Amino acid sequence: MTLGRQLGFWLGTLAGFLAFLWLFSGVLLPFVAGIALAYLLDPVADRLERIGVPRWAAAAGIVLGLVVALIVLLILVVPLLGAQTSALIERVPSLIARVQVMVAPYFDGQFGRLLGGDTKNLSGGVTAALTQGASWVSGVVQSLWNGGQAIVSIVSVLVISPVVAAYMLIDWDRMIARIDGWLPRRHRATVRGLAAEMNAAVSGFVRGQVSVSAAMGLFYGLGLALVGLEFGLLIGLMAGVLGIIPYLGFGTGLIVGLAVALVQFWPDWHGIALVGAVFAAGQALEGWVLTPNWVGRSVGLHPVWLLFALFAFGSLFGFVGMLVAVPAAASVGVLARFALEQYLASGLYADGDPEGIRHDPDVPHE
Template structure:
C-alpha cells in the first residue's frame, strides 16, 4: 500500500503567498471596479439559477436546453416584476405623501394628548408635525432632484450613456454564458490549483457555496413570501398603505424579528390614523401574528431548513463595508466575500484548536473532506478510505 502525506497548504511560507494573492486580487477588484459590475450581477444571477438548471438536466435534457428554459423563465419573472411593482410602488408612495397631513392631525389631536394624560408629561411644545412633514417632503424633493440631475448628466454625456447601455445589455448576455459554461469554467480553475491545496480549497469553496446559498436562496424566498403575506393581509383588512408597509417589512426581515417590528409599528400607526378603532387594530395584529407563525413553522423550515446561514449582524456589516470600500460593486460582492470569510474563519479555528499553540495533544492536522492527516514530518498516515 502506498502511503502519502499531504503538505500543509497553510504552512508559514504558504501563508505569505496566500496573503500576497489576496492583496493582488483586492487591488485588481478596486482598479477594475468600473467595469466589473455587470459581470458580478451576471455571475450572481447565473448562480441563483444553477440549481434549477441541474434539476432540469437530470430529466434528460441537455445543458443548453436547460439553460435556455431557466434563462427565459428568469427574464419573464424580472420583466413581470418590474411591470407590476414599479406602478404599484409609485401609487403607494403618492398615497403616503397624501397621507402625511392626516398623520400630523392625528399626532397633535390624538397621540400627543393621550400620551400627556397617560404619562403626565409635556410633549406638545416639542412636537411640530408640520416641520416633520416639510422635512420629509424636502428630503423627498432632494432625492428626486438628485435622480433628475444624475439622469440629466447621463443624457448629456454621450460616452456615459453609451457605457451605461452597454453594461445593461451585457448582463443578459454574460448571464447566459455563465449559466451555460459556468461548470466548465470552475472545473478549469480547479485543475489549475496547486495539487497540495486543491482538496482543501475545493472543500472550502463547497462550504462557502452552502453558506451563501443557505442565506440568499433561503432567506430571499422567506423575505418575498413574508412581504407578500403582509401586503395582501394588510390590504385585505383595509389599510391603504398596506402594500408599501408589507414590502418594507419583507425587505428588512432578513434580520430576525426586525421586519415584524418595523412592519407592525408602521401598520399600527397607519391603522390608527386611518380608522382609529380596535377592530381594525386587532385585524392588523392578526395579520402579523399569522405571518410570524407561518415563518416559524413553515417558511423557514421549508425554504431555509438546516442550511448554514450568515448572522444578520455579519450581513449588515458586510454590505455597509462593501459599499464604503467599492461602492455598488462592493454591495454586490459583500455577501459572497462574507460567506468565504465565515468558512475560512471556521477552518482556521479548527486548525488552531488542533495545534500545539492551543495546547492540543495531537499534532496539527490538515482537514480534507472527512479525512484528517497529520502534518509533522516523519508521521505518514494514509488517508482514510471511504467505504
C-alpha cells in the first residue's frame, strides 16, 4: 500500500470516528464514562488478578466498591453543596449591595475623578454589571436544571456507567489483545510504540491529575470552611474540579475566595489573609509534593493545549467531547512529536543544510 493510500485510510478512519461522536453524542455519555472508568481501574483489576482473584470477581468488587463510595458521597456531600449553592444564589443581591458600599468611596474620591465623568454613574454601572452577570449565571443554571436533561444524564451515568465499566473490566485484556492482532504486520512495532507512549501520557495525566484535583478540592474545601469563609466548601471543591487543568483551579478558586472574603470580612484583614494562606499552602502542596509524585514531569500535555482541546471538543461534542479531549490531546501530541522526529531524520530536512549535515536546532553552530 502506498503512502497516499495509507494516509487516506487513516484520515478516513478519523473522519468516521468524529462523525460517530457527533451523531451519537447525545447517548454516548454513560458509555464513554464507563469505558473511562474501566481504563482508570484496569491496573487495580490486574493487581487483584495477579494475587489470585478471578477477573470477574475483581471487576465486580471494584465497581461495587466504587458505587458504594459514590452513594455515600452523594448522601453526605451533595445536600451540603446544594444548600450552599442555593444560599449563594439567594445572597447574590446582598453581596452586590455590599460591594457597592465598599467601592462607592473610591469612585466618589480621587479614583473616580481620574476616570473622569460622573462618579455616581460609574458606581451605578458597576452595580448594574454585577447584577446582570449574577442574573445571567442564575438563569443559565436554573434553565439547565429545570430542562431535565441534567437529571437524565446524571441518572444514566449512575445506572449505566457502572454496568459498562464492569463488562469492560472483565474483557479489557482480551480486547487489547484482539486489537493488537489487527495491527498491520509491517508497522506493528511502530504502532505499538506510539500506542505505549499515548497510554503513558494519558494514564500519567488522567490518573495523576484526577488524584491531585480530588486531594486539592478536599484540602481547599476543608481549609476554607475551617477559616470561616462563607460557601468555603463549595468554592474549594470547585477549585478542585477545575484543577484538572493545571493552575486553572487554583486561579479561579483564589479569585472567588478572596472576593467572597473581601465582602465577608472587610475591614478585618485577618480573615482575608487566612483565605489567601489556605490557597498559598495548597499551591505549595500541589506544586512541590503532589504533582511531582503523582503526575510527574514528562506527561507532555501543556496546559494551554489541554485547555484548547477541552473547549474545542466540548463545543463540538458536548460533555462527551470533554471526556474524549484529554486522550485526544495526548494522542495528537504523541503523533506530532513522532512526525517531527521523522521529518528531522528525513532527507527533506537534511537537504536544507548546505553541507548535508543535520545540526541540532537548539545548539549554536558556525
